[in-house]
Amino acid sequence: MARLNHHYRKLTAGYLFPEIERRMKAFQKDNPGTQIHRLGIGNTTEPLTPGVARGLEEGVKRLAAAETYTGYGDEQGLTELREALSRYYESLGAKIDPGEIFISDGAKPDAGNIQSIFSADSVIAFQDPAYPVYVDSNVIAGRSGSYDGERDNYSGFLYMPCREESGFIPAPPAQKADLIYLCSPNNPTGAVAGHRQLREFIDYARRHKAVIIFDAAYAEFITDPGLPRTIFEIEGARECAIEINSFSKFAGFTGVRLGWSVVPKTLVVEGGEPAEVHRCWLRRQTTFFNGASNIAQRGGLAVLSPEGLRECRELIGYYMENSRIIKRGLQELGLTVYGGENAPYLWLKTPGGLTSWEFFDRLLQEAHVVGTPGSGFGPSGEGYFRLSAFGHRADIEKAMESIANRLIL
Ligand SMILES: *Cc1c(COP(=O)(O)O)cnc(C)c1O
16 A cells, blocks of 8 residues: 655645735735735746846757757766856855766755755754755655644754844754754845854864755845855865755746755765765766756856856846845834845844734735745744845835835834
8 A cells, every 4th residue: 555755744834825825815805906015925037137048048059950969968967067167166265176066957956855865863953944945855854753833843853043133143053963954145034144153053063073054045145245155165164065056046047947056075974985975966866867957057157157147146236226125115114124135035023023924914904015924934933024125126116115105013
């Protein structure tokens, strides 16, 4: 008799976005003709830049000509693209060999799959709040105990609370963890870890022989030159960290699908041989994955060209201007807002001690604006609310006008 992987039954996430939809639809039904403004999406909205679009077209043209047609490529990714990424890391001050880079169909799949190369009894530490895939993939793999509705957490996992007084950057766990997931710039808080804070985690990882899984999907949104854009800027990271990254937010590739991971050959785990983690990830990818789209990879090459980088950084500048508009607007109303300066997310402290969902309802009922309740990202997100800077400028301005005119504070 076939039976399901019963760990799936423990999952709670997936509740957040359907519940937002449900409340939105109910509001629309009771208030027909009222325009709802969305400030909650974690998805890009602006078209591809011209140089990047040409790169993708070039990819199609190559497939359409007998002389340049290619079928399956190198499973680890197009050599040219891995070399371009290696140069990109060099420009950030990190030395990464093209052989240490694995091209993928996105950071979310890599973030979900990476746990599979580590021991089933690994102890896992997460930032709280966090992007849900880190927790969920480890629940599915059976590393958690049951979900505790009262505490809104899973037994067996280590949660690293991200608190207001420490700028939403957590301290390493007090206990011994084997795998630590970090995301900086962070979704949902918009907080960015500085050199000193990353150094603490690297010291912890080296002391405990732990591995850091570092999600840098928003690295290109960092405007402050003093903040690290890759964990490999920090000494010692090559011994204990894997970095996951993506063209999704960098170049508006959320629907194109292209990402990469860096697994250094110098990364060693307890009882492991040199470069064994690297070999194991290669084995995992060649077994379960046949390589990223060759069209998308041509697009990725265009992103990393001088013209592509200029265009994509300009596009990021557009979203960051949205972010400034939202932040300024909310602050003028006397609200407390974090993030939004080196990340496309703003982390609003709900006024008057409202819960995240109470504030969601108020914002929807009064201002007709939809955002994302912070509690949906983990227990420490309670009392906070995520707003996103992705959107067309005119829509962002309308949403902010509606908040300024209608929200009762
Ligand atoms: C959007 C996002 C990603 C990107 O995932 P892709 O699969 O590359 O689209 C990764 N990590 C975080 C935290 C994100 O918000």
